[in-house]
Amino acid sequence: MSERKDRRAERLERRKEKQRLEWERLQKASTPWERFRNNLIISAKILYRNKKAFIGFIILVIFLLMATVGPMLIKLDTTTDYMGRYQLPSLSHPLGTDYQGIDIWAQVVHGSRDVLTVAALAAIFTIIGGFILGAASGFIGGWVDTVISFVAKLILTLPQTPVFMILAVKMNISNMFIFAAILSLFGWAGLSMQIRAQILSLKERDFMLCDRMMGMSNRYVIFKEILPNITSYLAINFVMTMYNAILMSVGLMLLGIISYKATNWGAMINMAKQNNPGFTNPVGNLNIFAPVAVMGIFQMACIFFSSGLEEIINPRLRET
Template sequence: MASQQSDGERMVDELPFNTTADTTISRQEELRRTIDMTLVAPFRVLWSDWRARVGFVIVMFYVLMGTLGVMVNPTPYTGMGDRYLQPFHDGWFTLQSVSIGGVTLPLDPQFHLVLGTDALGQGIWSQVVHATPAMIEMILAGAVFSTVVATIFGTLAGYKGGLTDRSIMTLSDITMTIPGLPLVIIIAAALQPKDPYLIGLILGINNWAGLCRAVRSQVLSVRERNFVEASRAMGLSTPRILADDIIPDLMSYISIHFVRAARGIVFESVALYYLGILPFTTLNWGVMMNLAYNTSGALYTWKSAHWIFIPMFTITVLSVGLILFSQGMDRIFNPRVRARHVKSVSSAEPDEDGEASSPMTTVAQTEVQDK
């Protein structure tokens, strides 16, 4: 005769930790939910605010200009057109003939020197386009370097404390006391760098200290929260706790600093090229302004004013786009703001068509009214 289970054994079996799910999720469904939560939902959150939309469009325009634009625009050369052509001059847009099946049709649009030319007859638009790839490379190198270094050092200092904290903070304090621009000028003059990635690293060499101290202050408060204590009690390693629990909570602040660092790289590189400290080995908006000012006195004559103001306008639009885009990144990483936009839907709750909806697919379309 089989013995019956005691009440204690039945209670153990009924604990939630011993209960398995009644349904299983296929790999396709798991992949779809992962894409939904990591790509679709953040993009909808980003797209729900007009400032983020405008910033995203501007940033993507510069990315396309630096990648596809250099392929379709000719490399600027002397004599591309007449000297000092004004923007949108007569004949800037023409339709070239294309032969299709023996029939000649004007179907190939040609934007000929749309923004005019400089003193050598080089197209201003072609110079702006071909200067963009090097600028993107400098932004990626400098902003990523300073942000990554500051995040790693700041989180380690705030989480570990003790000697690690004191050593890192001493190093950051020393870095902050060194004048940034003179240091960059000395290094650039000594090395005469030509590679855009190396220039970006030099420009971002002292930008990490301020963020490092700010991240350390944030980590000091985050490390005492319940979820971090739970991870520590479970015996998780320090790198795992930093990567899974602490750094994601700081991503909103880190993303904003990344945009600020990117703007700083743009301004510093343009200034150093304009002053002639960096060698004129590549096209740059600062080089264009330098040549416009020294060659033709673009600030004092109307016929060449576009030569200096178009690069200035290009820099201003990029800066505005980065600022607006950073506001969208804050909405993605800030859990309080994101919770107002995204409404999770239980996968077990069917929709109007009778099919189950996955989480993160329903996003609020109304804008957040910031208090």
């Protein structure tokens, strides 16, 4: 039994050594294009080796295609057809039809564009705001750090959902950029505190001390030294912020606070609930379960992909 374990450990060590040598070979590139290409090859191999991350990546690509190409391939006929109401799933209607006889799958596909666009914009605003404020707080320090930290902690103590509801009602949101900016109001606070902690830790490293002694500019230190070391935080937060933004946006539309297209996932659930009170019609429940299931699959993909994303960005995790 011990000999078998020793042979297994030896094979594992040989495999790790082979991967290490291959990564070193790929990283030796003379031009920026070769370095970019080699980094893509390394990332693809890590993703393929991490089965969960690979599955999550494939699912996210499918969602991206569904939001961009899907509406062009799958036509949505919004004509009311009472004779075709509440049809069971079939080849022509993969998820059946709703209370108006409209195809549920087509609604899910067409609604994905607005939902994912708002979520992506909210994630972008969150990452930009969190990085700028977190970097200023940790790198500059002093009264800047005090003010930003106080505001971030204050925002983290506020109840998110009631604040979002009040802002949505008062501002009468109809622009997705404004909606995304509102959704990012709470996300930047936690991210900025994480980045601040990372920068305070990095400031004591030897390479940062060398940069100060050599008189490097703040711009060089932030973008050449600090940013590469916190990229993993930014990338993982981007993916998870997208999912949280989807939940919040769909929730607000489910409550009817924000008026959006009828194909939006939240609006689909809202209308299905109104036209099928008490869930008395089992077939009518598909109009509710379809967007909920899609959001659950998206959440699973985000979690799976984040695990592999951290391994790609942090080389130290590749040795474990």
